[in-house]
Amino acid sequence: MSRDHGRLSPVKVEFYQVLTIVRRAIGYGVLAVFLTFIIVIVLALQQRPDLSLWHQVRLHEEFEADSGTNNFASYLTKEGKLFAEMDREIYQKSPVANSADASINRYQRGSRTDPTSQVVNWNRTFVLKNENPVAGVLLLHGLSDSPYSLKNLGENLHQQGAAVIGLRIPGHGTIPSGLIDVSWQDMAAAVRLAMIEISKMAPGKPIFMIGYSNGGALAVQYALDVLDEPKLTMPDGLILISPEIALPRVAAIAVWQGRLGSWLGMEKIAWNSISLEYDPYKYSSFAINAGDQAYRLTQHNDRRLAKLEGTDLLKRFPRTIAFQSAVDATVSAAHLVTRLFNRLPPHGHELVVFDLNRRAELEHLIAWKRRHPFDELLECSDKSFDLTVLSNSKESVKLSIRQRRAAGGYQEIPTAMEWPDDVYSLSHVALPFAMSDPWYGRGENGQLTLGNLALRGERGVLRISPQDQLRQRWNPFYPWTQEKMFQFMRLKSDEGSN
Numbered sequence: 001m002s003r004d005h006g007r008l009s010p011v012k013v014e015f016y017q018v019l020t021i022v023r024r025a026i027g028y029g030v031l032a033v034f035l036t037f038i039i040v041i042v043l044a045l046q047q048r049p050d051l052s053l054w055h056q057v058r059l060h061e062e063f064e065a066d067s068g069t070n071n072f073a074s075y076l077t078k079e080g081k082l083f084a085e086m087d088r089e090i091y092q093k094s095p096v097a098n099s100a101d102a103s104i105n106r107y108q109r110g111s112r113t114d115p116t117s118q119v120v121n122w123n124r125t126f127v128l129k130n131e132n133p134v135a136g137v138l139l140l141h142g143l144s145d146s147p148y149s150l151k152n153l154g155e156n157l158h159q160q161g162a163a164v165i166g167l168r169i170p171g172h173g174t175i176p177s178g179l180i181d182v183s184w185q186d187m188a189a190a191v192r193l194a195m196i197e198i199s200k201m202a203p204g205k206p207i208f209m210i211g212y213s214n215g216g217a218l219a220v221q222y223a224l225d226v227l228d229e230p231k232l233t234m235p236d237g238l239i240l241i242s243p244e245i246a247l248p249r250v251a252a253i254a255v256w257q258g259r260l261g262s263w264l265g266m267e268k269i270a271w272n273s274i275s276l277e278y279d280p281y282k283y284s285s286f287a288i289n290a291g292d293q294a295y296r297l298t299q300h301n302d303r304r305l306a307k308l309e310g311t312d313l314l315k316r317f318p319r320t321i322a323f324q325s326a327v328d329a330t331v332s333a334a335h336l337v338t339r340l341f342n343r344l345p346p347h348g349h350e351l352v353v354f355d356l357n358r359r360a361e362l363e364h365l366i367a368w369k370r371r372h373p374f375d376e377l378l379e380c381s382d383k384s385f386d387l388t389v390l391s392n393s394k395e396s397v398k399l400s401i402r403q404r405r406a407a408g409g410y411q412e413i414p415t416a417m418e419w420p421d422d423v424y425s426l427s428h429v430a431l432p433f434a435m436s437d438p439w440y441g442r443g444e445n446g447q448l449t450l451g452n453l454a455l456r457g458e459r460g461v462l463r464i465s466p467q468d469q470l471r472q473r474w475n476p477f478y479p480w481t482q483e484k485m486f487q488f489m490r491l492k493s494d495e496g497s498n
Helices: 010-044 072-088 146-160 185-199 215-227 253-266 288-308 314-315 333-339 371-379 466-470 479-488
Strands: 126-130 135-140 162-167 205-211 238-240 271-273 319-325 348-352 388-390 398-404 408-420
Touching: 072 135, 072 185, 126 146, 135 146, 135 185, 135 215, 146 162, 146 479, 162 185, 162 238, 185 205, 185 215, 185 288, 215 238, 215 288, 215 314, 238 479, 271 288, 288 314, 319 333, 319 479, 333 348, 348 479, 371 388, 371 398
Parallel strands: 135 162, 135 205, 205 238, 238 319, 319 348, 348 388
Antiparallel strands: 126 162, 388 398, 398 408
């Protein structure tokens, strides 16, 4: 080959030079668009309400996995110091409410939603002992919640003879900033201490873990840990309520928002939402880190379950029952099947699903396909778990219980339960609360509750979002749900419990 063939003609040289310039221009253009997008997002986030004391103060007495607290008594002692610190740093530095202003700020002493003014502050860990317990039960609440969310269930379990611990998960029950630095490992370490304690409170008796939302993920994580560490106490059963089994990837991407805020020194950007703190037992504001830790926990569980799938080790996983709304907007009901129940070998597991209200008047208002995926699961004969679906027809608001057993067989049982006229579905947050709950229930007889808060007026005026107001907060089928849990634990039911 001659040298002339290895040389580029002037035309080709000019072409490649132009192409290089165009590529650089496109690259700079994309970078400019990206930076502009980031600036617009940052400016929009900075326009949100100003941060308050409870968003900015960091409490130093919070439990951490490496804090040296190695038993449950020490955990409670540290929790006491934490709430004393919160009193000094928040309540004593906030104006005291008076009867005239009718404040609903939970961090204002004397307000209508001040949890410290209640006989019991249910934001704190509670322990219900029995001299001769029939079982031990550990209750694990959800993300941004508090022990109050499972308080009613805990009291009813105690009435049936169980010893109960309602654990306050680290980062919760105090101020929203508690979720800025907490890790899921801190949460898991606290669960271990509580499991050791509940085992001591009910020696030789069945031990159960009841996990709501993120608490469900922590219960699964603990059970998986026991498979590797036999010295830990394996629970005899898991009861999962709206369990956090899989979360959308947006939860992982959102962490970069928090990091960006840290790099730029803009504290507001570390928050997914900044809201009025009007709820006495749940944060209204939500830190980006909280979603990130929840995502990391679910990913951790998913990887371990995938690795153990089909092995003999997973046969030791405790008997599990889960309660789930079919239209949960926080966690995926379908992923509860694919990521958990499909992986578990036969062991008496059961999934209970509350379908949406199918009555004819709602048919054209609901943006949901008529045939639900769980209808197909009811027809499957190769599943290793029982499936129970509570649903109604277009002609009636009364529920039927449709069951498909792992061992084979299908049955449909009519019930006296029926949908309330103004409820079209349950929600992620509704399942653990009874209609009579004083804070999240229906609020009959003129009682104002957060579960029946529906203020009307022009949009964009209130500091409480319409989504929060309209989301279903209580379970019209709570008595049946609780009875189902008691049957699972083989505890005697009390018809008077609600």
